Amino acid sequence: MGATGIFAIIQMIKELINVVMPLIIAMTVLVFIWGIFRMVTSSDGAAREEARGYITWGIVALFVMVSVWGLVNILVTSLHLNNSTPQNLEQLIPVR
Numbered sequence: 001m002g003a004t005g006i007f008a009i010i011q012m013i014k015e016l017i018n019v020v021m022p023l024i025i026a027m028t029v030l031v032f033i034w035g036i037f038r039m040v041t042s043s044d045g046a047a048r049e050e051a052r053g054y055i056t057w058g059i060v061a062l063f064v065m066v067s068v069w070g071l072v073n074i075l076v077t078s079l080h081l082n083n084s085t086p087q088n089l090e091q092l093i094p095v096r
Contacts (some may be wrong), residue, residue, distance in 0.1 A: 004088055006077060007079065010072075010075060010076060010079065011076065013072060014072050014073065014075075014076045017068070017069055017072050019083045021065065021069050024064065024065060025066070026092055028061045028062045028065065029058070029062065031053060031057070031058045031061075032054070032058030032059060032062065034054060035052070035053070035054025035055035035056075036051075036055060038050070038051035038054060039051035039052065039055065046089055
């Protein structure tokens with residue numbers, strides 16, 4: 001597998017993350033909000049601790065996911081793996 005194969009794998013991972021990540025982030029935000037709701041509505045100390053766990057893990061998961069998403073985008077940008085086409089052909093053809 002040459003360099004093109006590695007770049008293709010990184011691009012494929014970026015595309016997969018860009019599709020899946022917003023859904024996972026939305027689910028994580030829902031877990032965080034559910035933890036807040038449980039904490040506000042619970043009167044039992046054990047239930048509050050469980051709700052605090054939802055809130056904590058929701059924040060941790062959100063931080064990790066956004067960090068990984070950003071890292072993949074930094075790698076793609078740094079390695080110039082964007083497959084976007086130029087707006088005009090003059091960018092591809094050198095002028096003499």
